[in-house]
Amino acid sequence: MRSLGYLIKEGLRNVWVNRTMTIASIAVLMSCLLLTGAAGLFSLNVNRAMGTLEGNNSIRVYVRQDVSSLDALRIGDEIRKLDNVESCEFVSKDEGMDEMRELLGEENASLLDGLEGDDNWLPDSFRISMKDLSQYDETAREIQAIDGVDSIYDYSDLANQLTRIDNIVTRVGLVIVIALSVVSLFIIANTIRVAMLSRRLEISIMKSVGATNGFIRVPFIVEGIVLGLVAGLVSSLLLDFIYYRVIDALGIDMLFRVINIHHYLLPMVLAFMLVGALFGALGGAISIGRFLKREGGAVVGW
């Protein structure tokens, strides 16, 4: 369309003329996008943490440091003899070190340098699973009684807890995000309605000279898209910044390898901008739909 440049310019003019409202709607849309992003990152990281932890139903038995690997294998046989033990898999101290390396991620793996081979301070261990978890306490006592067993850790508990937290965060996050989406749509639509009312004289004249509704819409949709693009850009960059601040503050990067969003920064920014633009366009479309049904003088309120 030959007048597209003109229409876009008009849309940008709306943004400027309407700046207080514009800033308000950008802020709300931004908080919506930020929260969505934060909940998403939390969930992704929880999943990552669980992946690096044991599987859901797994219990770890550590052997005392002073027990030789050969004796350790004998301990394994004894564990397998217990009724409630379903499987029992030997994890040597070297394998333990590999796991640890995996857990820490490339960035922090150098911490383990010099602790390999003979200097490895990790104990041998067994990864076991039980047939009936309700008899956990009793079975654990039996294992503990075996000579050479140091301690038992039930990672399944931690995994369950993480899953529970993840579920809560996902659910609460979803509710908040939906509520905020509705609020942002409402505020964007209202912002654009203000722009529209301030230009109703122009709209009535446009109609009287034969502008199609589609044409009249364009600047307002452009306005919405601009709002959305700005909100998407700023919130994704902000999310990136806050993410690393929070990780540093909590020190959780020492526990497991957190997701590195720097790698995905560009797609993330683009996705946020796309979602923002969609919201903006939708807000614009909602606000003018009804208005355009009016005719002639009724547009201006004469």
Next chain:
Amino acid sequence: MISMRHVSKTYPNGTHALYDVSFQVQKGEFVFVVGSSGAGKSTLLKLITCEEKPDGGELSVNGEDLVAIKRREVPYLRRTLGMVFQDFRLIPTMNVFENVAFAMRIVGASRREIRKRVPYMLGLVDLLDKQKSYPAELSGGEQQRVGLARALVNNPDLILADEPTGNIDPALSFEIVDLLSEINLRGTTVVMVTHEHNLVKHFHKRIVEIHEGRIVADTNGLEANEA
């Protein structure tokens, strides 16, 4: 150009604005529509511009059947019409040039066409030297001439003017009607609503008189002057 047969219009609140109105306007005619306040003159124009739908009867403009017209076809019908308003309806934040160019942009004219055509139109209404002025800096007559230039810029077949002289003093009113007659002589059909009798008497044109929603007289200017 305009053909109305047995057209009535009732507003949603029950007001009967027009009863069984029939009249024709041929291409190239100049018609005054007169009548007291509330007679239904504006309603008549609104039917022609598709702002309102008739209750019944037949109505066609420029060969287009307005009873059956689809919503999305209305803008294209309006592009063949030029509207002039009593209150000018100029956009205060745009200068004279922009106000006229605006109408061309809407129908997708190129910048080159706009740069050529707008000054030509402003020359026609004798406002070339005011093209950078804003509406607030113009007299009523000048503002109405801008409105006229805007109505004409897309080369409409039919000009519809609803009391275009209502807000300006009598001397300027004559100027505006002079201009409309001149445009009419170039082949554009003109329908002008007014209740200024001096004006109607001075120009010898066809006069359609509406009273309480009915056409009570339809005379050419000469007969009216004799009466």
